[in-house]
Amino acid sequence: MLAMNFRGPFRIRADRNRPEPEIKHPYDAIVRVTRSLICGSDLHLYHGLVPDTRVGMTFGHEFTGVVVEVGSGVQKLKVGDHVLVPFNIACGTCPFCKQELYGNCHEANPEATAVGGFFGYAHTGGGYDGGQAEYVRVPYADVSPTVIPQGMDIEDAVLLTDVVPTGYQAAEQGGIQPGDTVVVFGAGPVGIMAARCAWFFGAGRVIIIDHLDYRLEFAKQYSYCEAYNFREMDDPVLFLKKATDWYGADVCIDAVGCDATGSTLQNILGKQLLMEAGNATALHWAINSVKKGGIVSIIGVYGPPWNLVPLGSLMNKGITMRGNQASVKRLLPKMIDHVMSGRLNPKGIISHRFPLEEIGDAYHMFSTKRDNIIKPLLIPPRANVA
Numbered sequence: 001m002l003a004m005n006f007r008g009p010f011r012i013r014a015d016r017n018r019p020e021p022e023i024k025h026p027y028d029a030i031v032r033v034t035r036s037l038i039c040g041s042d043l044h045l046y047h048g049l050v051p052d053t054r055v056g057m058t059f060g061h062e063f064t065g066v067v068v069e070v071g072s073g074v075q076k077l078k079v080g081d082h083v084l085v086p087f088n089i090a091c092g093t094c095p096f097c098k099q100e101l102y103g104n105c106h107e108a109n110p111e112a113t114a115v116g117g118f119f120g121y122a123h124t125g126g127g128y129d130g131g132q133a134e135y136v137r138v139p140y141a142d143v144s145p146t147v148i149p150q151g152m153d154i155e156d157a158v159l160l161t162d163v164v165p166t167g168y169q170a171a172e173q174g175g176i177q178p179g180d181t182v183v184v185f186g187a188g189p190v191g192i193m194a195a196r197c198a199w200f201f202g203a204g205r206v207i208i209i210d211h212l213d214y215r216l217e218f219a220k221q222y223s224y225c226e227a228y229n230f231r232e233m234d235d236p237v238l239f240l241k242k243a244t245d246w247y248g249a250d251v252c253i254d255a256v257g258c259d260a261t262g263s264t265l266q267n268i269l270g271k272q273l274l275m276e277a278g279n280a281t282a283l284h285w286a287i288n289s290v291k292k293g294g295i296v297s298i299i300g301v302y303g304p305p306w307n308l309v310p311l312g313s314l315m316n317k318g319i320t321m322r323g324n325q326a327s328v329k330r331l332l333p334k335m336i337d338h339v340m341s342g343r344l345n346p347k348g349i350i351s352h353r354f355p356l357e358e359i360g361d362a363y364h365m366f367s368t369k370r371d372n373i374i375k376p377l378l379i380p381p382r383a384n385v386a
């Protein structure tokens with residue numbers, strides 16, 4: 001089959017001779033992919049920042065597809081179902097799944113204790129091949145995959161596998177109270193969705209910070225928020241203090257994660273020498289620009305090893321920090337309702353559509369932020385076969 005093939009940092013191609021996945025366990029299903037997306041999280045893999053990313057792996061954790069085969073233990077999914085597949089691989093029965101912490105399943109990932117399993121996310125994520133391919137093996141098929149509701153556009157459905165619930169959870173973790181000022185760092189798909197969802201919780205003011213003007217312009221329109229370029233500021237923390245009567249924001253959301261830019265020291269330590277788990281500049285700014293007693297929500301991804309973050313500010317300001325991988329299955333019913341009722345239009349953030357064959361170009365463009373790219377969609381060759 002045709003599938004993405006990781007050859008090493010910054011080297012990705014589509015290969016035609018990849019082996020088709022097979023059922024390995026009674027709870028598996030095989031899905032023929034109809035759409036998939038590239039995520040900011042895939043860029044951490046592409047840039048070589050995620051440990052144990054093995055040559056030959058297929059990435060992709062945001063996809064929809066048609067079920068073509070099910071294992072003997074699968075009861076709910078049927079051959080022919082068109083499903084959206086949440087990025088978390090979760091067993092559904094362990095103590096963490098029981099608490100709806102589907103991003104922290106204790107069974108799905110033998111390689112890690114912090115996170116559960118993910119499609120296409122290195123061996124750190126469990127070693128499962130992902131959906132930037134024609135076919136994918138979906139473990140625990142009865143747990144998370146969800147039949148696409150009738151009438152829902154497939155391009156909306158594919159965004160429900162990650163970006164929409166993730167943006168929503170970023171806002172939810174912020175504990176936003178009516179009237180709160182919310183600052184979102186990062187105007188990528190996740191930050192844009194977090195800013196948009198902050199209004200659902202009653203935010204009074206939403207500000208987004210990035211250094212890419214085209215994304216800031218997009219966020220202003222899509223998320224109805226204020227948008228500022230940190231390259232035009234002497235100090236983003238000072239700017240945000242000034243903008244909030246010197247109190248600081250009620251809630252800060254880090255929607256950037258370990259691939260941040262904005263600090264030479266952090267770039268050298270975290271991204272060139274790999275002496276910390278990536279570049280924690282956005283988290284720095286979030287902690288330092290939230291008010292005393294405020295909440296910092298971390299949705300941008302960091303690895304478990306240490307990071308240079310201002311713990312003293314956290315302690316002395318009485319800040320609460322919350323973070324997690326999004327629990328997609330927990331949030332899906334609410335997100336489906338938002339989309340079907342027209343309150344959210346996820347596909348509005350898809351800026352580029354590539355045939356799967358051109359995945360190398362898609363990664364390059366998304367990584368270098370060329371051509372005003374926001375969110376790239378991949379279409380496999382037989383995507384529209386009934």
Ligand SMILES: NC(=O)c1ccc[n+]([C@@H]2O[C@H](COP(=O)([O-])OP(=O)(O)OC[C@H]3O[C@@H](n4cnc5c(N)ncnc54)[C@H](O)[C@@H]3O)[C@@H](O)[C@H]2O)c1
Pocket residue numbers: 039040041042043044162163166185186187188189190191209210211212215230255256257258259260261262281282298299300301324325326327374
């Ligand atoms: N927790 C989860 O479940 C989950 C799910 C999906 C994605 N993520 C993470 O969310 C983050 C964002 O994903 P995305 O798809 O939007 O990625 P993206 O790469 O498209 O966007 C990141 C944005 O951050 C901006 N940025 C860089 N440094 C910054 C700084 N110092 N301050 C403000 N903005 C800065 C970039 O210019 C870019 O626009 C990534 O870390 C990704 O791994 C987390």
Ligand SMILES: [Zn+2]
Pocket residue numbers: 039040041042061062087162163
């Ligand atoms: Zn993703």
Ligand SMILES: [Zn+2]
Pocket residue numbers: 090091092093094095096097098104105106107108
């Ligand atoms: Zn579990």
